[in-house]
Amino acid sequence: MIKKMIVFALPAILIACSAGNKKIENADPMEYAKTITAQELKDHLYIFASDEFEGRETGEPGQKKAAEYLKKEYQDLKIPAAKGNDNYYQDVPTSYFKKGKVKPTENVVAFMKGSEKPEEYVVISSHYDHVGVDDQGNVYNGADDDGSGTVGVLEIAEAFAKAKRDGYTPKRSIIFLNVTGEEKGLVGSKYYTDNPIFPLENTVADLNIDMIGRIDPDHEGKDPYIYLIGSDKLSKELHNLSEEVNKKYMNIDLDYKYNDENDPNRFYYRSDHYNFAKNNIPIIFYFNGTHADYHKMTDTPDKIEYDLMAKRAQLVFLTAWEIANREARLVVDKAEAPEAK
Template sequence: MIKKILFISALSMAVACKVQKNKPISEANVEDYANTITSSELKEHLYTFASDEFQGRDTGKPGQKKAANYLKKEYISMQIPSPLGEDDYFQDIPSSFFNNQFNDSENVVAYIKGSEFPDEIVVISAHYDHVGVDGQGNIYNGADDDGSGTVSVLEIAEAFQEAVKDGYRPRRSILFLHVTGEEKGLLGSKYYTQNPIFPLENTVTDLNTDMIGRIDPKHEDNPNYIYLIGSDKLSTELHELSEEVNKKYTNFDLDYTYNDENDPNRFYYRSDHYNFAKHNIPVIFYFNGTHADYHKPTDTPDKIEYDLMTRRAQLIFYTAWEVANRDNRLLVDKAK
């Protein structure tokens, strides 16, 4: 009998040790976790992800498949699960969705469940595809577009997971969404919003990162900037929260040039956040602007401003942290 009691007691202790008790999120020092996003880790990721080995990550091609497996491996190593089930990090997209113009492809997804509002989802997205190899054999590595966003999402995920390990689980759930087919017409994000893993009505926001590693010609004399697009289109609260977070933690010059409805570039309609915005989900698109290497084989990892990219990724992390942990869900007050 005593042996049985001792065994049950030991088993209970083992189970208790495995279950990490959540601590009040207000006690967390968010800067400790933001500082786990480092230029050295971003650089290490990107020199692999935007290498010739990945053959320009063209949708449905072997290089894109290799990139998808790289992301899966990283999430497994960080012990961040998939919302699709054990070891299944791919939302498969059949070629029929692409009108058979491209091979089967996949979005890559990982997920941290919220502690208090688990049904409310904060999406952090980036596209991981690029344009492949041209007829002369030139590889388009896509280091900035959008290797920079892709590896930043990995680092942001790691920052959240470090907080979880310390007992600071976000109050809302977070979906890390790496979409394919952006360069073919925002197809991966379109597929997700037509076949959502979580109901779109439960999706609080999409923070989308597409090119945050470079400096455009306009800002060569003052590189302490980031373009924000879409923050005020659907939610005044999201815009104000974004401004406050930046002022408190990162102090970038937030450039809203491309947020203008009359801007001829129409960037608001040209990256994956737009497929969420069409469903009245508030979005922010983080962007460094175009440069001479945009969509050329010369968009390589040696040209990335890693310290600047780190601070931009930290801004996105801080913003996601605030959205995930505020008392109330973001109010949509400008639905279209």
């Protein structure tokens, strides 16, 4: 009886093993990109940018609710905590905040271990804080800034999780990094790069998503677009890879207006990717540009262009997929990132 059970069990074990060891080259990444949908982004954002989260002010109760929301989503996706033992939080000490009194706060960090190059890391980042509530009790929901980027990271994480369930684990490890304190001076990302959970020298790239839900005045009525900033600052190879992935899968208009060193807005220095760039890690900053509701209480989820937002998040996923699964890590062409002036 025991011998028969072993014989019958062997085929099932072999099938399970083969399913867990599929060649990533046989996967169609677009199949997983398509799991990033406008409806799921909308469902997330109507919660994440609701009044219940009180504008997600750094250190305040609304930000804590937002952190818990992110933690639960990663748990539901079965993506482990970066620090292990179900500890998704990286505490950011109040001493890192140079102005004003800020209560204790935390980055939220999840981690998918790579199958072949687990000690090389691709970071997909966003900031989940916003500016809170004003003296009159008006909630600044921050749907675009940066609720859009944050729920985009969740959907990208879900796409990678689906691929892994199907046996296509990325070759390199993926870090899903939702940072706090961006609105206070890029504090959460600075703390992470000063105190990395995983070695910076083995961090291959950071794809940072900060505002991908709207259309700016320059692109009203035009084709789908996204501003790309910083893709060629440290690695020409990253820039070329990004262009090739977009051409192959998405054909979104990649606008480099704000990549100009002489751009007076200085956006390259104004989001969390910059702390990675300062450490010679190639980056891309995905950005839809500013609009009339930027940093106003009118930045609400009903104004988001969800179909366009889904296309942009799909592009980030596909770019991350290519970086994570290529044979060689990205080459850094320049010795250091340009310094902010």
